[in-house]
Amino acid sequence: MIAEGLFDHMDIREDYPPTLFVHMPKDLRRQQKITEFIEVLRNKGVDVAEIECMELPLSPTFLSDRIPSLDQTISATLFNLFREKGFVNENGYMKRDGRATHWKDALQDSKPNLLEKDLVHPIEEELNLAFAYHEMTSLQSEEIFKWFESHMA
Template identity: 80%
Template sequence: MDITEDYPPALFVHMPKDALIERKITKSMGVLRNKGVEVAEIKCMELPLSPTFLSDRIPGLDQTVSARLFDLFKEKGFVDENGYMKQDGRATPWKDALRDSKINLVERDLVHPVDEELNLAFAYHEITSLQSEEIFKWFESHMT
C-alpha cells in the first residue's frame, strides 16, 4: 500500500469468521498503524436464532411459521444449544429438511429471504447494514 502523510483514517467492517479476510485486515491495520494512520474495525458477529428471529426480519413470515422453522432447525441439528447456526445457511441442508416437513414457504416465495437471513445469522455474508449506526458515528467523528 502506498501510504502518504495525509492518508485518511481507515475503518474496516468485516466478519471475523472469514479467516482469509480477517488475516488481510489484521495485516493492513498493522501496516496503517505503523505509518501513523488512525485505524478502527467493526466486527460483524453471528446472531443467535430464536423462535421469532425470522418473523421479526422477514415481512410476510408469521411467528408460527418462524417458530416451526426454528424447531425444525433444532431438530435437524442445524443450530447449537444457544441458537447459533453450526454452518453457513447456504451450506446447511435446511431446504431438504423443509421439503420433508409440513412447513410451506414456496408458495409465499420466502425461501430466498430465509436463506439470506440464515447466512446473515452465521456472519459469513458479503454485505451488511446491521452496523450502520456504528459506522456512521465513526465517520461523523472523523469529519472536520
C-alpha cells in the same frame, strides 16, 4: 460497498485517509489481513478502526422479526426444525453457512407446504446473516456512521 481489499497494493503515504474495516471475523483469511494492515496503518500514523460483524443466534421469532411477511408460527416451526435437524447448536447459532445447510430439503420432507416459495430467498439471506459469513450488512450502520461523522473535517 463490497470490497475485498487490495492489501498488498496499498500505497500508504503521509496523507492516507482514516480507514475503517467492517468485516466478518469468521472469514479467517480476511481477518488475518485486516489485523496485519491495521498494525501497518497505525505504525504509519493512520487513524484506523474495525467493526466486526458477529454471528447472531436464531430464536423462534428470529425470522419473523426480520421478514415482515413471515408469521411467528412459521418462524417458530422453522426454528424447531433447525434444532431437530441439528442445523443450529444448543445456543441457537448456525453450525454451517445457511447457503450450505440443507434446510429446504428438511422442510420439504417434514412440512412440504409450510412455506411460500417467495419466502425462501429472504430466509436464506437471514440465515446467511446469522452465520456471519455474508457480503453486506446494515446492522452496524449506526456505528459506521458515527465513526465517519467523528472523522469529518
